[in-house]
Amino acid sequence: MTLGDAQYISRDDPFAAARRQAADRLEACGLPKRGQEYWKFTDPSELNQIHSLHSLSSSITPHFGRSFELSMVGDWQDPVQQGISPRALFDGIPRSVIDIDGDDAEFELSPDIVEHGSACSIEQASLRDSSWVHEVFGELESQAHAPVPRALAAVNTRYARCGVCIRADGINAKPVEIRYSASEQQEDAVVRHVFKVERGASLTILETGTLARRTNKVLEVEVEDGASFHHVQVQGREHERVSSGHVFARLGAESTFRSFTLSVNGLMTRNECVITMTGDGSTAHVAGAAVGDSKFHHDDTVFVTHDSLDCESRQVFKKVLRNGAVGVFQGKILVKPGAQKTDGYQLSQGLLLDDLCQFLAKPELEIYADDVACSHGSTCGSVDEEALFYLRSRGIPSVQAQDMLALAFLRQALDEIEDTRLTEALQELLLDWLARHHQ
Amino acid sequence: MIKITNLHACLEDENTPILNGLDLQMEDGEIHAIMGPNGSGKSTLSYVLAGRDGYKVTDGKVEMDGNDILEMEPEERSAAGLFLAFQYPVEIPGVGNMTFMRTALNSQRKARGLPEVSAADFLRLVRSKARQLHVDPGMLKRPVNYGFSGGEKKRNEILQMAVFEPKMCILDETDSGLDIDALRQVAAGVNSLRGPGRAILVITHYQRLLNYIEPDVVHILVNGRIVETGGPELAMRVEETGYKPAPAGNA
Numbered sequence: 001m002t003l004g005d006a007q008y009i010s011r012d013d014p015f016a017a018a019r020r021q022a023a024d025r026l027e028a029c030g031l032p033k034r035g036q037e038y039w040k041f042t043d044p045s046e047l048n049q050i051h052s053l054h055s056l057s058s059s060i061t062p063h064f065g066r067s068f069e070l071s072m073v074g075d076w077q078d079p080v081q082q083g084i085s086p087r088a089l090f091d092g093i094p095r096s097v098i099d100i101d102g103d104d105a106e107f108e109l110s111p112d113i114v115e116h117g118s119a120c121s122i123e124q125a126s127l128r129d130s131s132w133v134h135e136v137f138g139e140l141e142s143q144a145h146a147p148v149p150r151a152l153a154a155v156n157t158r159y160a161r162c163g164v165c166i167r168a169d170g171i172n173a174k175p176v177e178i179r180y181s182a183s184e185q186q187e188d189a190v191v192r193h194v195f196k197v198e199r200g201a202s203l204t205i206l207e208t209g210t211l212a213r214r215t216n217k218v219l220e221v222e223v224e225d226g227a228s229f230h231h232v233q234v235q236g237r238e239h240e241r242v243s244s245g246h247v248f249a250r251l252g253a254e255s256t257f258r259s260f261t262l263s264v265n266g267l268m269t270r271n272e273c274v275i276t277m278t279g280d281g282s283t284a285h286v287a288g289a290a291v292g293d294s295k296f297h298h299d300d301t302v303f304v305t306h307d308s309l310d311c312e313s314r315q316v317f318k319k320v321l322r323n324g325a326v327g328v329f330q331g332k333i334l335v336k337p338g339a340q341k342t343d344g345y346q347l348s349q350g351l352l353l354d355d356l357c358q359f360l361a362k363p364e365l366e367i368y369a370d371d372v373a374c375s376h377g378s379t380c381g382s383v384d385e386e387a388l389f390y391l392r393s394r395g396i397p398s399v400q401a402q403d404m405l406a407l408a409f410l411r412q413a414l415d416e417i418e419d420t421r422l423t424e425a426l427q428e429l430l431l432d433w434l435a436r437h438h439q
Numbered sequence: 440m441i442k443i444t445n446l447h448a449c450l451e452d453e454n455t456p457i458l459n460g461l462d463l464q465m466e467d468g469e470i471h472a473i474m475g476p477n478g479s480g481k482s483t484l485s486y487v488l489a490g491r492d493g494y495k496v497t498d499g500k501v502e503m504d505g506n507d508i509l510e511m512e513p514e515e516r517s518a519a520g521l522f523l524a525f526q527y528p529v530e531i532p533g534v535g536n537m538t539f540m541r542t543a544l545n546s547q548r549k550a551r552g553l554p555e556v557s558a559a560d561f562l563r564l565v566r567s568k569a570r571q572l573h574v575d576p577g578m579l580k581r582p583v584n585y586g587f588s589g590g591e592k593k594r595n596e597i598l599q600m601a602v603f604e605p606k607m608c609i610l611d612e613t614d615s616g617l618d619i620d621a622l623r624q625v626a627a628g629v630n631s632l633r634g635p636g637r638a639i640l641v642i643t644h645y646q647r648l649l650n651y652i653e654p655d656v657v658h659i660l661v662n663g664r665i666v667e668t669g670g671p672e673l674a675m676r677v678e679e680t681g682y683k684p685a686p687a688g689n690a
Contacts, residue, residue: 393513393517394599398514408534
């Protein structure tokens with residue numbers, strides 16, 4: 001058996017070509033290994049396991065959503081979930097909801113889930129008029145395979161059978177929430193979403209909850225000229241959660257892309273975001289806030305390519321760590337020759353609430369144009385004692401004052417979300433987490 | 440209201456004494472001023488009273504309404520009615536001024552066993568206090584002291600004083616960094632808060648502030664001790680002749 005299992009790809013598979021190419025890429029690059037430069041701070045072995053299970057099981061029934069005998073798991077979810085549930089986070093906000101249940105991948109998806117556009121599941125993509133899905137599926141992922149191989153994303157292209165495809169052709173004021181319910185039987189999930197926002201259109205995607213203990217998820221997002229795509233995801237707060245996530249986006253002229261990720265808890269999280277700005281005057285903001293306690297390893301790896309004139313990119317990542325938690329940031333801005341008037345900035349900051357934590361950052365700028373403003377900032381430190389004393393001197397108890405400062409620290413990342421209703425909801429969730437995780 | 444007896448203090452990681460047997464007693468409704476040269480221990484006194492980390496009290500006691508406040512955490516001192524208006528109010532980006540003040544007020548009330556003030560009632564309270572003190576309502580919407588001018592920061596301290604209604608206020612160099620108009624405005628705010636149920640300790644380098652906040656008693660602090668106590672005329676004399684008499688090196 002080979003790594004990509006190309007021989008098992010059915011001719012009837014609507015994505016057969018893309019899957020075959022992904023299998024070949026996977027075969028060529030192999031799974032990531034600890035010690036490789038791109039995995040300098042994160043051990044991929046647990047994330048690679050998701051592949052192994054699917055590889056083995058693919059010969060039996062390569063279909064996500066059915067229980068694999070060999071991947072039955074025990075009780076990995078928190079026995080008692082207290083506080084605000086991420087699944088109920090946006091309940092006060094008008095939106096469309098797509099529920100994906102870890103035990104049943106064949107979810108219901110009404111085509112009118114978007115006000116202006118169309119929607120189908122990955123499974124339905126071959127049945128409906130969805131040629132656009134084939135133009136995107138695997139395309140953005142494969143483009144991003146150089147200069148750095150992204151084997152886990154190739155795994156996703158090869159195996160993913162569950163996911164949502166949405167095409168927006170007008171202004172969609174109402175967000176679409178993809179809400180995951182975790183399976184109690186399913187160890188792994190491989191999920192693929194494909195979005196296309198056509199010229200001048202807009203789409204907001206929210207993601208909440210957890211689908212399985214280990215998840216490999218990829219989003220491919222095509223944002224055409226003058227279009228805008230907003231994405232806010234809240235990664236489930238299960239302590240044992242392991243996830244590999246990729247967002248691949250290609251931006252047309254004068255388009256806008258915003259993606260924000262909130263991560264609470266989780267054993268191992270690697271979120272990669274690969275953005276290519278191919279049209280003049282486009283804007284990309286990618287941000288994340290993470291809070292973790294003890295066995296928490298959280299890695300944000302971002303690669304922004306400026307390949308056009310007058311584009312703006314921002315990366316704002318903040319992590320609050322306690323009890324030995326580890327935060328990683330690898331961020332790169334590549335300015336290609338001719339991408340003049342680029343305005344790029346990246347910020348990564350760690351707030352360490354004790355001496356046991358680590359924040360590891362590798363900011364990179366690679367610039368081949370001469371008229372650009374590009375910079376980065378990375379800091380790591382403890383709570384500001386002056387500010388802490390100021391709050392306490394006003395009667396705010398020490399623990400609560402520390403929470404306020406932690407939240408204030410994260411605020412800059414939260415402010416990257418354009419819709420303030422979403423920001424407020426996330427802030428409540430964070431306050432709730434902080435209040436429940438005092439030492 | 441407050442009674443400081445034989446207070447000795449130094450920095451926690453150094454043994455050089457800063458306060459050397461300071462005695463001070465203030466009664467309800469009084470305003471006292473402490474004047475002193477650089478390095479005399481004025482700011483240390485304010486920090487020791489407010490309970491800031493990094494200072495070690497080696498002797499003496501401080502009683503407020505008969506309770507020893509040196510045993511209390513900073514937040515407990517605040518709940519007990521102590522308020523320090525900072526010389527350099529701290530900028531806290533990311534924390535809204537209103538959220539901060541409401542959290543602070545409700546924390547104090549909770550500690551005193553009082554019910555919390557609702558968001559709506561608090562908004563009314565703050566707006567009314569801000570109006571009385573001529574505080575720009577825009578300041579309420581911004582993060583705590585963040586990007587505030589020197590005058591705005593000091594006005595924000597006085598606004599907090601008005602909202603929290605503490606019993607014992609310490610104003611640490613409130614005049615520093617203020618132009619004359621801002622000084623008048625801040626002083627007017629302080630004067631509006633003077634009265635029964637409250638004592639105010641004004642710490643300052645210069646007599647100028649005392650033209651606007653008239654103290655009942657003036658103390659001269661040199662080398663960590665009160666060396667002279669008098670009425671407002673003492674401040675005038677210091678302004679003319681400097682801090683004399685003084686031990687060597689403190690003229």
